[in-house]
Amino acid sequence: MIDVNKFKPKTVYVTYIAAPLDKVWQALIDPAFTKQYFFGFAIDIEPRKGGAFRLLAPDGSTHVSGEVQEWSPPHRLCVTWHVAGAKDFGELPECLVSYDVVQSGGSVQVTMTESHSWDVPEAILKGGQSGWPKILSSLKSVLEIGRPLSIATGMPDGFLEAVRRAVAEKPWLKG
Amino acid sequence: MTARPDQFPIGSEVFIHISGGWPQVLSSLKSFLETGKGMMAPWHGEKAEVA
Numbered sequence: 001m002i003d004v005n006k007f008k009p010k011t012v013y014v015t016y017i018a019a020p021l022d023k024v025w026q027a028l029i030d031p032a033f034t035k036q037y038f039f040g041f042a043i044d045i046e047p048r049k050g051g052a053f054r055l056l057a058p059d060g061s062t063h064v065s066g067e068v069q070e071w072s073p074p075h076r077l078c079v080t081w082h083v084a085g086a087k088d089f090g091e092l093p094e095c096l097v098s099y100d101v102v103q104s105g106g107s108v109q110v111t112m113t114e115s116h117s118w119d120v121p122e123a124i125l126k127g128g129q130s131g132w133p134k135i136l137s138s139l140k141s142v143l144e145i146g147r148p149l150s151i152a153t154g155m156p157d158g159f160l161e162a163v164r165r166a167v168a169e170k171p172w173l174k175g
Numbered sequence: 176m177t178a179r180p181d182q183f184p185i186g187s188e189v190f191i192h193i194s195g196g197w198p199q200v201l202s203s204l205k206s207f208l209e210t211g212k213g214m215m216a217p218w219h220g221e222k223a224e225v226a
Contacts, residue, residue: 105217
């Protein structure tokens with residue numbers, strides 16, 4: 001287990017979904033759902049603290065790997081997040097991703113929090129700030145209208161350069 | 176919409192409050208455009224289904 005206290009929240013995305021809370025939770029942890037709204041990735045998660053977590057690409061390869069830090073169905077999931085399947089990205093330190101799911105009136109509030117243990121450059125944070133709204137907007141559509149959104153993929157300008165620079169300089173080893 | 180909560184500890188009151196207003200309005204806008212039905216504000220209580 002890692003020391004989660006070393007991680008600080010850097011990006012938070014909040015959305016409200018008109019669906020039963022249990023169904024929202026199911027959509028977060030069931031590969032049949034994640035394949036629809038998460039860029040085609042299938043979640044593979046051992047439902048316990050300390051269990052393995054992976055996001056599998058359509059070809060079966062591991063895109064993201066990690067470990068379950070908190071497993072509190074149907075309200076909270078927290079995993080470490082290591083992007084293993086992308087060039088350079090796999091050499092960055094792992095981050096933490098959590099989902100919090102709470103009833104809010106007749107809707108369900110879903111909060112995604114991305115936390116980091118080092119001073120991540122803005123240009124790298126923009127990757128998540130571009131991706132999470134696409135993923136969670138599509139999750140909301142899947143649950144409310146039964147089909148995902150069609151959204152352009154791709155990384156923000158300067159993102160890949162910033163990742164390469166960070167991998168070369170390894171600022172997380174300093175200070 | 177993206178919030179940057181660096182200045183707030185996890186679970187802080189301020190952070191809870193900024194998780195409300197705009198995300199609720201924009202989530203309701205999206206529901207309205209996709210389904211024709213908006214969302215009731217949560218202070219209407221648990222019985223408030225999509226309006």
